[in-house]
Amino acid sequence: MLGADMEAGTLVEWLKQPGDALKRGDIIAVVETQKGAIEIEVFQAGVLERLVAKPGEKLPVGALMATFAGEGETAIMPAGPPPPPLKPPTLPSPAPTMPRPAPAAGARVRASPAARKRAGELGFDLAGLTGSGPDGAVTLADVEARSGARPPALAAPGAQLAMRQAIGAAMTRSKREIPHYYLSTTVDFHGATAWLEAANRDRPVTDRLLYGVLLLKAVALALKQAPEFNGYWSDGGFRPSVPIHIGVAISLRQGGLIAPAIHDADGKPLDQLMREFRDLVRRARSGGLRSSELSDATITVTSLGEQGVDTVFPVIYPPQVAMIGFGTPAERPWASAGQVVARRLLTASLAADHRVSDGHRGARFLAAIGNLLQAPEQL
Amino acid sequence: MTATTYRDAVRAALREALARDSRVFLMGEDVGMYGGSYACSKGLLEEFGPERIRDTPLSEGTFVGAGIGAALGGMRPIVEIMTVNFSLLALDQIVNNAATLRHMSGGQFNVPLVIRMATGAGRQLAAQHSHSLEGWYAHIPGIRIVAPATLADARGMLWTALEDPDPVLIFEHAGLYNLEGDLPDDAGAVDIVKAAVRRDGRDLSLITYGGSLAKALAAAETLAGEGIAAEVIDLRSLRPLDEATILASVAKTRRAVIVDEGWRSGSLSAEISARLMEQAFYDLDAPVGRVCAEEVPIPYPKHLEDAALPQPEKIVRAARQALGRNG
Numbered sequence: 001m002l003g004a005d006m007e008a009g010t011l012v013e014w015l016k017q018p019g020d021a022l023k024r025g026d027i028i029a030v031v032e033t034q035k036g037a038i039e040i041e042v043f044q045a046g047v048l049e050r051l052v053a054k055p056g057e058k059l060p061v062g063a064l065m066a067t068f069a070g071e072g073e074t075a076i077m078p079a080g081p082p083p084p085p086l087k088p089p090t091l092p093s094p095a096p097t098m099p100r101p102a103p104a105a106g107a108r109v110r111a112s113p114a115a116r117k118r119a120g121e122l123g124f125d126l127a128g129l130t131g132s133g134p135d136g137a138v139t140l141a142d143v144e145a146r147s148g149a150r151p152p153a154l155a156a157p158g159a160q161l162a163m164r165q166a167i168g169a170a171m172t173r174s175k176r177e178i179p180h181y182y183l184s185t186t187v188d189f190h191g192a193t194a195w196l197e198a199a200n201r202d203r204p205v206t207d208r209l210l211y212g213v214l215l216l217k218a219v220a221l222a223l224k225q226a227p228e229f230n231g232y233w234s235d236g237g238f239r240p241s242v243p244i245h246i247g248v249a250i251s252l253r254q255g256g257l258i259a260p261a262i263h264d265a266d267g268k269p270l271d272q273l274m275r276e277f278r279d280l281v282r283r284a285r286s287g288g289l290r291s292s293e294l295s296d297a298t299i300t301v302t303s304l305g306e307q308g309v310d311t312v313f314p315v316i317y318p319p320q321v322a323m324i325g326f327g328t329p330a331e332r333p334w335a336s337a338g339q340v341v342a343r344r345l346l347t348a349s350l351a352a353d354h355r356v357s358d359g360h361r362g363a364r365f366l367a368a369i370g371n372l373l374q375a376p377e378q379l
Numbered sequence: 380m381t382a383t384t385y386r387d388a389v390r391a392a393l394r395e396a397l398a399r400d401s402r403v404f405l406m407g408e409d410v411g412m413y414g415g416s417y418a419c420s421k422g423l424l425e426e427f428g429p430e431r432i433r434d435t436p437l438s439e440g441t442f443v444g445a446g447i448g449a450a451l452g453g454m455r456p457i458v459e460i461m462t463v464n465f466s467l468l469a470l471d472q473i474v475n476n477a478a479t480l481r482h483m484s485g486g487q488f489n490v491p492l493v494i495r496m497a498t499g500a501g502r503q504l505a506a507q508h509s510h511s512l513e514g515w516y517a518h519i520p521g522i523r524i525v526a527p528a529t530l531a532d533a534r535g536m537l538w539t540a541l542e543d544p545d546p547v548l549i550f551e552h553a554g555l556y557n558l559e560g561d562l563p564d565d566a567g568a569v570d571i572v573k574a575a576v577r578r579d580g581r582d583l584s585l586i587t588y589g590g591s592l593a594k595a596l597a598a599a600e601t602l603a604g605e606g607i608a609a610e611v612i613d614l615r616s617l618r619p620l621d622e623a624t625i626l627a628s629v630a631k632t633r634r635a636v637i638v639d640e641g642w643r644s645g646s647l648s649a650e651i652s653a654r655l656m657e658q659a660f661y662d663l664d665a666p667v668g669r670v671c672a673e674e675v676p677i678p679y680p681k682h683l684e685d686a687a688l689p690q691p692e693k694i695v696r697a698a699r700q701a702l703g704r705n706g
Contacts, residue, residue, distance in 0.1 A: 112633075112663055112664040112665060113660045113661045113662070113663045113664075114633050114661060114662050114663055114664045115664065116661075117661040131703075132703050133664055133665055133702075133703040134665050134666065134700055134701065134702075134703045135703075136703075137664075137665070137703065139633075139664040139665070139703070140633060140664050141664075
């Protein structure tokens with residue numbers, strides 16, 4: 001199944017030749033689609049007879065690509081040009097020319113019009129759901145129950161409600177679909193704090209750096225060695241991203257939160273990051289975020305430093321595959337070289353998608369962030 | 380309140396109309412001496428005389444045509460046709476004349492005619508006396524189609540229909556004439572435009588009219604025992620349809636089952652279903668269901684006739700299906 005929303009594909013290459021014996025699951029061709037190159041499998045054993053489609057050809061879904069004789073059938077294809085389509089008897093009858101899709105995989109979700117409309121409003125993904133309606137159709141009530149959204153009639157209208165519903169839908173989907181694992185570590189933030197005080201001493205108030213930009217930059221640089229935390233889960237697989245766009249969770253005064261992206265955070269100096277961060281916060285709270293900022297983040301960072309929490313346990317924002325949380329930097333006892341000393345410490349935590357990475361890699365990623373923060377002058 | 384029957388309510392409406400307006404007269408087969416095939420006009424010949432209660436030959440085309448002529452001439456005729464099956468003989472007069480004259484005369488001539496007829500099955504009158512063809516008439520622009528399903532509507536729709544400057548066809552389900560109930564002593568004219576919500580519910584809309592209303596209400600009662608709150612809509616007017624009431628109900632319940640004693644193919648139920656698709660698609664949580672007569676001539680034997688018609692059990696099954704429960 002090349003995808004229910006696909007209309008055409010371009011044949012890239014044949015991987016089998018006429019006469020080749022095929023068993024179920026063999027890859028016979030590669031087709032380029034809007035979603036990237038897809039390998040075409042055979043769903044039935046048999047013999048490849050004749051290749052009809054030529055590499056480079058763009059074909060509508062359902063077009064004849066090749067003929068194929070099922071196991072035990074005799075190949076009776078005439079040589080020469082393909083027979084006119086109105087004479088099916090010249091084809092071995094049960095020989096599928098395209099692999100038949102398994103009914104479950106990629107089948108359109110049965111959902112009522114009301115359910116689809118509501119799911120669209122909530123940004124709620126219906127994929128894979130079975131509902132309570134006729135023949136297992138997903139109903140409006142199913143969408144509202146599973147997305148965590150309350151029926152509109154029971155709640156106050158307005159933008160806040162819409163935002164709460166959107167957050168609910170995204171987080172419900174995250175908790176339902178993403179097998180999270182969590183790691184946390186304590187980072188020595190003493191040196192970074194001292195460096196920051198020194199760096200700010202010569203700056204006018206408006207240009208001062210907040211410690212949050214050190215965290216953003218450290219995460220961005222650490223990601224270069226940890227690509228499995230940067231990108232998206234889509235179409236059943238991980239799509240790593242080369243650019244590093246860090247989503248910054250910003251709480252809004254009227255309630256709710258939003259996580260717009262700072263693009264290419266790894267390549268930007270701290271002063272520029274600080275300017276962009278201030279600008280982003282201002283626009284997040286006054287409106288005026290760009291759609292790319294809202295959709296491009298490849299990972300999200302949340303810092304609840306002002307709230308005095310020790311540790312954050314993040315919920316990944318789908319389709320991203322990881323989120324980093326930072327607690328409040330605070331002076332605490334710290335054992336170092338046989339001495340207990342007071343140091344400014346910070347807890348960094350990671351929630352990551354187990355479909356993509358394991359704790360071992362996650363631990364290295366967190367450690368890399370901590371190490372980068374030991375040399376703030378290099379950030 | 381007075382205990383009465385649907386038949387007596389129809390007679391009371393006729394008597395009121397004859398008494399209130401001297402232009403009103405009743406004509407049809409057996410309406411005079413015999414008192415009406417369904418006894419709706421019993422006693423009216425004695426009360427109002429042969430000028431105003433007129434027996435006609437067995438010739439539907441002729442007496443419906445005479446009614447149209449009388450209406451054009453300033454009278455307010457009530458023409459009774461024994462059953463909708465027989466009205467087919469008058470189809471030419473109804474469709475080609477009554478429905479068109481205002482249009483074809485550029486508004487110079489209107490036809491203030493009321494035609495009453497019995498419709499529907501359930502009394503073992505077999506395939507030439509039992510069909511429900513009101514949906515056909517609801518296809519025709521230029522006429523108004525109403526279906527009184529309650530005593531109040533049997534009592535009140537006639538006068539309002541007579542007030543209408545254009546032809547109105549009143550379809551009385553033959554199974555309703557013995558319906559008993561109480562009617563307020565001051566019962567009188569009612570509107571003939573709006574559908575009525577006969578029972579409130581939030582889970583499903585049962586949309587029906589005429590002889591199927593009682594069956595839908597019985598089904599709703601059964602469903603209530605299963606925790607399903609069915610809303611029951613009585614269309615009352617089949618043309619034009621009161622879309623606002625239908626759509627408001629379905630917007631609330633998100634599911635609809637249409638109950639219509641007419642056949643399914645090319646029917647009023649199909650029309651309502653299509654309008655729900657057009658105007659309520661994004662409110663729907665289930666395919667629109669239909670409970671109609673089986674596609675056979677209505678059989679004579681009782682068990683086959685019962686099996687051919689919508690029944691409460693069939694409605695309950697369709698409702699369960701719309702809710703995703705096993706029928």
